[in-house]
Amino acid sequence: MPSSLPPSDALKARAAARVDAEREALVALSGRIHAHPELCFDEHRAAGWLTEFLQQRGLVVERGAYAVPTAFAARAGRGRPCIAVLCEYDALPGIGHACGHNIIAAAGAGAGVALAEVIAETGGSVVVLGTPAEEGGGGKVLMAREGAFADVDAAMMIHPASLELIGMNVLSITAVEAEYIGRAAHAAAAPHAGINALDGLVTAYQTIAQLRQHIRPSERVHGIITDGGQKPNIVPERAAGLFYIRAANDKRLAKLRQRVEACFHAGAQACGAEVHLRQVGEDYSDMWTNPALAAAYAANLGQLGRQLVQAPAEMISGSTDMGNVSKLVPSIHPMIGIAPPRVALHTAEFATYAASPDGDRAVVDGAKALAMTAIDVLCQSGLLDAMRASFGEPH
Numbered sequence: 098m099p100s101s102l103p104p105s106d107a108l109k110a111r112a113a114a115r116v117d118a119e120r121e122a123l124v125a126l127s128g129r130i131h132a133h134p135e136l137c138f139d140e141h142r143a144a145g146w147l148t149e150f151l152q153q154r155g156l157v158v159e160r161g162a163y164a165v166p167t168a169f170a171a172r173a174g175r176g177r178p179c180i181a182v183l184c185e186y187d188a189l190p191g192i193g194h195a196c197g198h199n200i201i202a203a204a205g206a207g208a209g210v211a212l213a214e215v216i217a218e219t220g221g222s223v224v225v226l227g228t229p230a231e232e233g234g235g236g237k238v239l240m241a242r243e244g245a246f247a248d249v250d251a252a253m254m255i256h257p258a259s260l261e262l263i264g265m266n267v268l269s270i271t272a273v274e275a276e277y278i279g280r281a282a283h284a285a286a287a288p289h290a291g292i293n294a295l296d297g298l299v300t301a302y303q304t305i306a307q308l309r310q311h312i313r314p315s316e317r318v319h320g321i322i323t324d325g326g327q328k329p330n331i332v333p334e335r336a337a338g339l340f341y342i343r344a345a346n347d348k349r350l351a352k353l354r355q356r357v358e359a360c361f362h363a364g365a366q367a368c369g370a371e372v373h374l375r376q377v378g379e380d381y382s383d384m385w386t387n388p389a390l391a392a393a394y395a396a397n398l399g400q401l402g403r404q405l406v407q408a409p410a411e412m413i414s415g416s417t418d419m420g421n422v423s424k425l426v427p428s429i430h431p432m433i434g435i436a437p438p439r440v441a442l443h444t445a446e447f448a449t450y451a452a453s454p455d456g457d458r459a460v461v462d463g464a465k466a467l468a469m470t471a472i473d474v475l476c477q478s479g480l481l482d483a484m485r486a487s488f489g490e491p492h
Contacts, residue, residue, distance in 0.1 A: 105476040108219060109397075112211035112468040116461055119154075119207055123464065124457045126150055127203035131452045134188030137230030140167045143186035144227055147206055151225060154210045163243035165236055167229040170245070173213035174222035178481055180471040181224050181246065181426075182208045183254040183419070185231045195448040196232065197257030197435065200459050204255050204433075207464030212471055219475035224249070228418075233272070235379025237418040246425045251390055251474050251484060255463040257451060258413055258432035259440045261398070261405050263391050265432055267384035268315065268343040269350040270416035272377040274323075275301065275361045279370040281334035291332030294370045295325050298336040301364030301372075305340070308360060316353055317343040339377065343416060346383045346490075382420035385491060387427035389483035390470070394429055397469035401462050403433070415442070427484040433459045433466075 116123070130143045144160070144167045152158040156171040163170070184205035185198040209225035216223055226245060230236040237245075246252065258265065277298050282291030305318050312318070320340030326333030342357050344350035358374060365372035395405050419430045435458075436450035450456055473480055 105472055108215045108472050108476065109469045111215055112472060113465045115211045115214045116207050116464045116468065119210060120461055122150065123203045123207045123460050126206065127199045127457065127460050128452060130186055130199035130202055131194045134193035136190060137187045137232050137234035137236070138167060140186050140229050143202065144169055144229070147184060147186065147202055147227055150206055151209060154213065156209060156213055156225065162227070163240040163245045165229060165239055167227070168236060168240055169227035171209060171225040172222060173209070174216035174220070176220070176222055177248070178221040178250040178475055179224060179248055180212070180221070180474055181226050181249045181252040182212070182467055182471065183237070183252060183422070184225060184227045185254070186227065187230050187232050187234070189232055189443060192443070192445050193448050194451045195443050195445060197442070197447065197451040197456065198231070200257045200435065200451055200456055200463065201254060203460045204463030204467065207460065208467035208471065211464060211468035215472065219472060221475045223471060231418055233378050235381065235418050238379040238421050241421060241425060246422060249426050250481065251471070252422050252426050252428040253390070253394070253467055253470060254419065255431055255433045255467060257435045257456065257459055258442065259434060259436045259438045260413065260432060261403055261434045262413065262432040263395060263405055264384060264386045264430050265413040265415055267420050267430070268317065268345060268414060268416050269347045269383045269420070270341055270343045270381045271350060271354055273340050273342065273354070273357070274337060274375045274377050275340065276337045276373045276375070277335065277365060277370045278373070279332065279334050279368065282332040284330045284332050288332060292369050293332050294336040295333040296368040297364040297370040297372060298322060298338050299364075300367045301361045302338065304360040304363055305357060308356060312353060313345070313349070315345040316349065317341070318353070318357055379418065381416045381418050382424055384417070384420040384430055385423040385489065386429055387423070387484055388487050389480060390427050390429050390474070391431070393473045393480060394431055394466060394470045397473070398431075398466045400469070401465055403462060413442070427488045433463050435459045
């Protein structure tokens with residue numbers, strides 16, 4: 098990297114000024130995505146709006162990147178270090194952008210444009226990755242398998258929340274569908290001739306409820322019945338449920354899954370039905386927040402007048418495929434405040450805040466904080482060395 102580079106503070110000021118110049122467009126982009134929620138792998142409009150925005154501002158855009166139709170990669174600069182800024186833009190069924198992915202998308206796009214403004218002077222490159230289907234589809238996992246992070250030195254994104262945090266409590270998760278097959282019969286005339294598949298599922302559900310008393314505080318098992326039979330006077334021939342199993346890390350998740358699967362099999366044995374277990378979607382890993390990269394982000398956030406808070410990890414717990422990315426490259430997934438602490442993610446109230454003036458400010462501040470942190474990585478070889486040295490499982 099040339100020694101004649103301008104001071105990184107001057108580059109950060111230029112990047113921030115570019116975000117300010119794009120403020121109206123970024124807020125409009127966030128609002129448009131919020132007003133037209135699309136579910137996982139169906140985010141065609143959001144991906145189109147984002148790629149149009151980035152291409153119009155000089156980034157080289159690849160649509161349908163890494164074999165995922167609603168993914169994209171938008172690049173500026175050349176070579177290493179390469180910083181990946183990630184966008185999410187899928188919504189939730191029924192409650193729209195109650196996780197605020199419209200803010201993630203617009204802030205990521207803003208950071209990409211700001212970095213393109215200075216990349217010729219920092220050296221290296223930036224890639225804005227559009228990563229679909231975070232809400233259960235595992236878009237980042239699919240893209241990683243196709244090499245999306247093979248030449249990336251750092252990955253970052255921001256996520257709206259009700260607190261200013263360096264990251265949420267990210268739990269490993271697997272989704273399991275349990276299908277019970279019994280035998281239909283007339284429930285009044287010949288119940289003895291039937292095998293009640295619903296009884297098997299309900300028994301398993303109750304057994305799992307009892308298991309919850311004896312699992313770690315960081316572990317979760319929760320599920321719904323998706324098929325409970327067709328009519329009360331027919332012994333249910335089929336029943337099915339979808340269950341999420343979560344734990345603090347991948348190793349503990351594997352052990353907990355074995356215990357939950359034993360509950361499913363116990364339900365089948367109790368009623369004489371067959372049970373078939375099927376993994377749904379991709380497993381998500383816990384998050385390895387890179388301490389050196391996180392410290393750089395915290396310092397830049399402070400320059401914008403926002404201060405991280407220390408809060409119990411359980412205040413914001415969840416799962417994300419950004420955890421899988423963090424096992425591949427040094428990564429951060431900070432939370433940026435848009436709502437009062439009492440407002441939980443995945444609620445209609447949070448969706449309202451995601452389109453509020455506070456949400457709009459988070460788009461702008463998030464874009465600046467990401468761009469400024471990326472500039473630190475691009476310009477400070479010592480930071481890159483520290484990130485690599487601290488990459489790995491937290492202690």
